[in-house]
Amino acid sequence: MGAAAGQIKRGRKFDQVLEGAQEVFMRDGFEGASVDDIARAAGVSKATLYSYFPDKRLLFMEVATGQCQRQAEECIQAIDPDLPPEEVLRGSAERMMRFYLSEFGRAVFRIVVAETERFPGLGREFWEAGPAKSRDVLIEYFREANARGKLRVADAELAADQFTELCKVDLHPRLLMGLCRDVSEADRNRVASGAVDMFLARYGR
Amino acid sequence: MGAAAGQIKRGRKFDQVLEGAQEVFMRDGFEGASVDDIARAAGVSKATLYSYFPDKRLLFMEVATGQCQRQAEECIQAIDPDLPPEEVLRGSAERMMRFYLSEFGRAVFRIVVAETERFPGLGREFWEAGPAKSRDVLIEYFREANARGKLRVADAELAADQFTELCKVDLHPRLLMGLCRDVSEADRNRVASGAVDMFLARYGR
DNA sequence: ATGAATATAAACTAATCGGTTTACTTTCGG
DNA sequence: CCGAAAGTAAACCGATTAGTTTATATTCAT
Numbered sequence: 001m002g003a004a005a006g007q008i009k010r011g012r013k014f015d016q017v018l019e020g021a022q023e024v025f026m027r028d029g030f031e032g033a034s035v036d037d038i039a040r041a042a043g044v045s046k047a048t049l050y051s052y053f054p055d056k057r058l059l060f061m062e063v064a065t066g067q068c069q070r071q072a073e074e075c076i077q078a079i080d081p082d083l084p085p086e087e088v089l090r091g092s093a094e095r096m097m098r099f100y101l102s103e104f105g106r107a108v109f110r111i112v113v114a115e116t117e118r119f120p121g122l123g124r125e126f127w128e129a130g131p132a133k134s135r136d137v138l139i140e141y142f143r144e145a146n147a148r149g150k151l152r153v154a155d156a157e158l159a160a161d162q163f164t165e166l167c168k169v170d171l172h173p174r175l176l177m178g179l180c181r182d183v184s185e186a187d188r189n190r191v192a193s194g195a196v197d198m199f200l201a202r203y204g205r
Numbered sequence: 206m207g208a209a210a211g212q213i214k215r216g217r218k219f220d221q222v223l224e225g226a227q228e229v230f231m232r233d234g235f236e237g238a239s240v241d242d243i244a245r246a247a248g249v250s251k252a253t254l255y256s257y258f259p260d261k262r263l264l265f266m267e268v269a270t271g272q273c274q275r276q277a278e279e280c281i282q283a284i285d286p287d288l289p290p291e292e293v294l295r296g297s298a299e300r301m302m303r304f305y306l307s308e309f310g311r312a313v314f315r316i317v318v319a320e321t322e323r324f325p326g327l328g329r330e331f332w333e334a335g336p337a338k339s340r341d342v343l344i345e346y347f348r349e350a351n352a353r354g355k356l357r358v359a360d361a362e363l364a365a366d367q368f369t370e371l372c373k374v375d376l377h378p379r380l381l382m383g384l385c386r387d388v389s390e391a392d393r394n395r396v397a398s399g400a401v402d403m404f405l406a407r408y409g410r
Numbered sequence: 411a412t413g414a415a416t417a418t419a420a421a422c423t424a425a426t427c428g429g430t431t432t433a434c435t436t437t438c439g440g
Numbered sequence: 441c442c443g444a445a446a447g448t449a450a451a452c453c454g455a456t457t458a459g460t461t462t463a464t465a466t467t468c469a470t
Contacts (some may be wrong), residue, residue, distance in 0.1 A: 011446080013447080029284065031236035033324075034427065034428085035429080036426095044448090045428080045448045045449065046449090047447075048447055050214050050428095050429065050430080050447075055428080055429080056429090068231055074317060097302075098213060110318055110319065111317065114315065114319035116383040120383065121379075124384055126382065158375075158395065161374045161375040161450060162371060162399060165370045165374045166370060168368045170363075176321070177318065177321055177329070178321040178322065178325065178328035178329070179328055179332055194363050195367075198403060198404075201407035202402065217416080217467090239456080239458085240458060240459080241456095241458090243447065250419065251458095251459080252417075252459095253417055254461080255459065255460080256416080256417085257434080260458080260459080261459090
């Protein structure tokens with residue numbers, strides 16, 4: 001996937017085009033973004049844009065998958081299973097919230113949710129690049145912590161999904177629906193603590 | 206709001222137009238829906254459509270707010286505080302899941318998330334018509350149950366948001382991202398039980 | 411039945427869109 | 441410094457869009 005994917009050509013202004021497309025797609029969505037806008041934002045002529053990407057769809061897909069990759073890096077977290085569970089959970093919560101609540105994370109999420117019908121496979125690509133990785137790490141940790149007797153987790157997958165969901169509490173829906181523009185550090189702490197407390201009440205020992 | 210809102214005219218074919226618009230908007234989103242499509246789906250001429258609604262935006266807003274009202278009815282749940290908490294929670298979980306996971310609920314959610322930038326206020330309208338009502342009912346119940354000593358809930362708002370979020374676990378994100386088309390009864394039971402168990406582990410007594 | 415209100419199909423406008431073409435300029439390796 | 445490759449601006453194409461108009465048909469209260 002590093003060389004030439006599909007019909008896409010590499011070259012001097014490749015990244016430039018991609019950055020402009022990223023900016024405009026993330027702001028306006030797929031339908032809302034016009035190719036002229038993208039070319040202007042990229043500081044590139046429309047002809048050049050079309051010399052790299054055969055059409056708008058593929059350009060969008062390239063942007064979207066690129067974002068997914070970026071997210072993957074954010075999400076890969078080394079968990080130290082020797083730390084007390086409370087600290088592991090706390091760190092995980094902060095990491096997940098930092099992504100899900102960021103402007104960037106919200107934009108990607110919004111686009112994936114909005115366009116997943118028009119672009120089959122986009123949802124899965126996003127999922128597997130980001131959330132699934134984070135999920136796997138958590139599951140693995142819960143299994144090990146259970147075996148070691150540090151936690152009592154029968155269904156590690158359910159537990160991982162629950163913890164992830166607990167990290168979104170209130171803040172994520174609020175931001176997604178435009179009920180507020182951003183969240184304070186205090187809000188995050190309240191939710192993160194709430195998630196850890198609840199998780200340990202259920203699965204701690 | 207029952208008589209004449211904004212510039213909108215009532216008349217014989219009003220509901221017919223609205224139903225067609227509903228169908229097409231819910232399927233294609235705002236940008237994706239064409240007015241000709243809507244008129245066709247409504248079984249009405251374009252001129253008639255425009256005699257009721259001054260433009261596409263207002264028609265969309267009317268549909269969206271209508272959906273929010275519908276959702277409100279779905280969500281208003283009478284909670285019997287004399288029942289054991291476990292049963293109250295179980296009923297609440299099922300009700301919320303029935304909405305959030307339905308094709309209808311997902312379409313509304315998807316549209317709200319996608320268009321909330323283009324239509325400021327849409328998110329709030331949806332929120333206050335639906336989720337907020339459900340939330341208030343839960344909060345009220347948790348306060349009373351705490352006072353009665355049936356639960357031990359210090360922060361009723363946090364608890365309500367957590368329980369709501371626990372009802373979305375795994376299934377809601379999966380559906381939103383198109384990772385699966387629908388969920389089985391077994392999936393729902395697993396998640397509902399997981400939510401109730403976790404909640405009671407934290408706030409039960 | 412009649413006349414006013416309402417609905418219709420279809421043509422039309424002006425704008426926008428994705429994508430191509432053309433004629434010209436810049437970049438850059440050998 | 442030269443020539444091919446790459447980039448540019450702008451005009452252009454065909455399709456589609458929101459919204460209007462026109463001329464005709466239907467509905468409905470009186």
